[in-house]
Every structure is written in structure tokens, then in C-alpha cells.
Amino acid sequence: MARLSWGMIGGGDGSQIxxxxxxxxxxxxxxxxxxxxxxxxxxxxxxxxxALGLRPDRAYGSWQEMLEGETHRPDRCDLVTVATPNATHFPIARAFLKAGFHVLCEKPMTMSVEEGEEIVRLARETGRICAVNYGYTGYALVRQMRAMVTRGDLGRIRLVVAEFAHGHHADAADADNPRVRWRYDPAQAGVSAQFADCGIHALHMASFVTGQEVESLSADIVSCIESRVLEDDAQVNFRMTGGTVGRLWTSSVAIGRQHGLTIQVFGEKGGLRWAQEQPNQLYWMPLGRRLEVIERGEAGLYPEAARASRVTVGHAEGMPLAFANIYRDLAEAIRARSEDRAPDPAADLFPRAEDGLRSMAAVYAVAESGRDAGRWVDARPPMFR
Incomplete structure (x- = not known):
């Protein structure tokens, strides 16, 4: 099968992502x-x-040059990834969607709810895919969690608890470090720092696993390092469309935590617990029975998880392979559209523009609630109310 053509904007020499x-x-x-x-x-x-092997005529000096160069090529890119600074995501994604490209955009998809709604409308009007890289949903056992919830193994979901906490910004003496300072500067980061950076990963994970969307929330936000304008710690309570109660904690001053993305789901018939730093094990406690450990790669996983496991059981499988599952989903979706068929249901799991929009609406809702002593606010974007 011929490979699809892929292009990237951002992600240059020295980039983390x-x-x-x-x-x-x-x-x-x-x-x-x-x-x-x-x-x-x-x-x-x-x-x-x-240096990475691109032909000179396709190694571009700017995204505008790439848009012009690729638009009329018969072998143009099937998918374009946007991995640039946050404030540039919207204009680049919008321009490439308008030109008929499928897009994978790093989070946050946009810097405002209004921009997010425009991207959703544009993707729908053009019939192009606009995916958002909530890449942690690509982990095999996160997909096993979702499949177990969907199939009713846990019964009705009562409670979901999500965390994304680290301590890498805990040193007050680091406040003027330009690599740290911009994250807490409203002029560069927008209305939120830690929640917009990490909290929305945990919130999206809660929606992905439960199959429910966040309707309303109440937030307590604080700048533990007082010189910061935007929050470095947030506690968010939320209510979901299926009646599930949610709790979320995110922090950048939690010394001793490295990359603390965890999720727990509690239903009528059992509970599940998964941590991104130990991604090969999913802990399953059926009601009235003993704790079970589900291993990534073992026999008997649901198809969504089995498809997402590439290495044999017992071996480490990390973040780049979770991202790879998003790309694999997108390849299947793009080919299914070109062949006028339905995609494989086990692959139809990549986060959409609608997810990026809901996340941005939640960011603004957290900021609003936090300013108003935790008042409960509507967390839905206007177009979904």
C-alpha cells in the first residue's frame, strides 16, 4: 500500500515535540x-x-511558503501537523484546512473559544479532518479503559478522578527563566497557565475514557509562587453529560511528581486506575472480587487496545508509540475517506476539533470560576449549548 504524504510545521532542531x-x-x-x-x-x-532528508524544494522557510508550495502539487501532503507555538496554531490550521489539507494540530488548538468554533465549522464545511494531539489517548491501556466503560464492564460510571501534576516549576528563583516565565504571562499564555498546559490533558482523558462531555465546573486556582499572574495549581470539580461526577487536580509546583498524569474511573460494578508513568499496567477492581492487573500486550484485550499494542508483553511502550496510534488512526481515516468506506471502529479514536474546542471552553470556564471564588459555570462552548 502506498504511503501517505506527511508534512510538518514547527518541531525544528532542539524542539521537544x-x-x-x-x-x-x-x-x-x-x-x-x-x-x-x-x-x-x-x-x-x-x-x-x-538534514532530515527533505528535498530542497519541499524544505520551506515558513508555513506560508509551505502552503503556497504544497497547495497545487499533484503529490501534495495528505496530512499536515502543526507543532508551532500556541498562539500560531489557529491561523496555520485555518489556512491549511481552507486549502483542503487534513490537519493534526498540537494542543491547545486555539487561544480562544471563538477561534475554536471557527475551526470546527471550517472542518465540517470543507470535509477535512482536523485532529488535535491529545496524544496520551493513544496509549493501549487507556483505550482498554474506554472499551471496558463502553461495553458496560463497570456499569454506570459514578466518579472519575484525573490528575496531571509535576514539580518542574516549583523553584521561585526560576521565576525569571524565559523558558518558564512565558507560561505564566497572560500576554503569551492567555487566560490560564497550568490548567491550559496540563489540566486539559487530564480533562480530555476523563471525557475520552467515559464517553461523556463536561457540562459545568467549579475551580479553585492559585499562584503558589506569588510573582506569577496566572495559576500554577488548580483543583476543578466538574459534572458530565451522563451524570458522572469529576475531580481534577493539576499543578506545576508538586515537588516529587515528574509527569503525574493519572486517571481513575469508578462505576457501579468496579473501578479502574492507570498512570502514564507506568503505562503497561491497568488496575481493575471488580466489585466484590480481587484486584486484577491487566497487562499491555496480553491476550484477551479488547480490539481497541490490542490494535494499539506494538511490542510484546512485558516490554516498555512509551509516549512516541502512543502518538503513533494517533497517526495510525488518521491514516485509516484518510484512506477510508478516499475509498468511500467506513473506518475500522477500533481505529476511529483520534481526538477531533470538537475536543479541542471543548478544552478551550473549559480553560475559560476554569479562569472565570477561579476569579469568582469557585462559582459553578457552564463549561460548554456556545455552539454546543
Whole structure:
């Protein structure tokens, strides 16, 4: 089967996220890296693109140059990944969607709810895919959790508890470090810092696993380092469409926590617990029975999880392979559209523009509630109310 053509914007030399995307897109052989505008410095972007094997005419100096160069090519990109600074996601994603490209956008998809609604409408009008890289949903056992909830193994879901806490911004002496400072500056980060950066991963995970959306929330936000304008810790209570109660904690000052993304789901017939730092085990406690440990890669997983497991049981499988499952889903979706067929249901799990929009609405709701002593507010974007 011919490989799909893939292009990337951002993710240049020294980027944290760029290598993960390039590894993920290549794992299954579904995509060929054919085009890129990898740096905001044109010469550096072109040079790095060529160093990665791009042809000189497809190693672009800017995203605008890439848009112009790719739009009328007969072999143009089937998918474009946007991995640039947050404030640029919206104009780039909008331009490529308008030109008829499928897009995978890093989170946050936009910087405002209004921009998010425009992206959702544009994706629907053009019939193009706009996916959002909530890449942790690509982990095999997160998909096993979702499948168990969907099939009723837990019964009605009563409670979901999500966390994403780390301590990497806990040093007050680091407050003027430019790599840290911008995250707490409203002019660069918007209305929220820690919740917008990490909390929305945990909130989206709660929706992904339960199959429910957040309707309303109450937030307590604080800047533990007083010089910060935006929050570095947040506690959020929320209510979901199926009646599930949610609790979420996110922090950047939790010394001793490294990458503390965890999720627990409690239903009438059992509970599940998973942690991103130990992704190969899912803890399942059926009501009235002993604790069971479900291992990634073992026999008997639901198809959604079995499809997402690439390495044999007992071996580590990490974040780039979780991202790779998002790319694998997108390859299946793009091919299904071109072949006028339904995609494999076990692969139809990538986060959509609608998820990116809901996340941005939640960011603004948390900021509003936090300013008003935790008042409960509507967390839905206006177009979904």
C-alpha cells in the first residue's frame, strides 16, 4: 500500500515535540515525511529540513511558503501537523484546512473559544479532518479503559478522578527563566497557565475514557509562587453529560511528581486506575472480587487496545508509540475517506476539533470560576449549548 504524504510545521532542531511526531508518523510506514517548515528562522528551517532528508524544494522557510508550495502539487501532503507555538496554531490550521489539507494540530488548538468554533465549522464545511494531539489517548491501556466503560464492564460510571501534576516549576528563583516565565504571562499564555498546559490533558482523558462531555465546573486556582499572574495549581470539580461526577487536580509546583498524569474511573460494578508513568499496567477492581492487573500486550484485550499494542508483553511502550496510534488512526481515516468506506471502529479514536474546542471552553470556564471564588459555570462552548 502506498504511503501517505506527511508534512510538518514547527518541531525544528532542539524542539521537544518534533522528534516524537517524526518517530510516531514513521512507525507503521503509513506516512512518508515529504515536506516541512520546521523553524521560524527561514534558513534554519530549510537547512534542518534538508538534514532530515527533505528535498530542497519541499524544505520551506515558513508555513506560508509551505502552503503556497504544497497547495497545487499533484503529490501534495495528505496530512499536515502543526507543532508551532500556541498562539500560531489557529491561523496555520485555518489556512491549511481552507486549502483542503487534513490537519493534526498540537494542543491547545486555539487561544480562544471563538477561534475554536471557527475551526470546527471550517472542518465540517470543507470535509477535512482536523485532529488535535491529545496524544496520551493513544496509549493501549487507556483505550482498554474506554472499551471496558463502553461495553458496560463497570456499569454506570459514578466518579472519575484525573490528575496531571509535576514539580518542574516549583523553584521561585526560576521565576525569571524565559523558558518558564512565558507560561505564566497572560500576554503569551492567555487566560490560564497550568490548567491550559496540563489540566486539559487530564480533562480530555476523563471525557475520552467515559464517553461523556463536561457540562459545568467549579475551580479553585492559585499562584503558589506569588510573582506569577496566572495559576500554577488548580483543583476543578466538574459534572458530565451522563451524570458522572469529576475531580481534577493539576499543578506545576508538586515537588516529587515528574509527569503525574493519572486517571481513575469508578462505576457501579468496579473501578479502574492507570498512570502514564507506568503505562503497561491497568488496575481493575471488580466489585466484590480481587484486584486484577491487566497487562499491555496480553491476550484477551479488547480490539481497541490490542490494535494499539506494538511490542510484546512485558516490554516498555512509551509516549512516541502512543502518538503513533494517533497517526495510525488518521491514516485509516484518510484512506477510508478516499475509498468511500467506513473506518475500522477500533481505529476511529483520534481526538477531533470538537475536543479541542471543548478544552478551550473549559480553560475559560476554569479562569472565570477561579476569579469568582469557585462559582459553578457552564463549561460548554456556545455552539454546543
Amino acid at each position: 518534533g522528534p516524537a511526531h517524526r518517530l510516531a508518523a514513521a512507525v507503521d510506514g503509513a506516512f512518508e515525511f515529504t515536506a516541512g517548515a520546521l523553524d521560524h528562522r527561514p534558513d534554519a528551517g530549510r537547512a534542518f529540513g534538508r
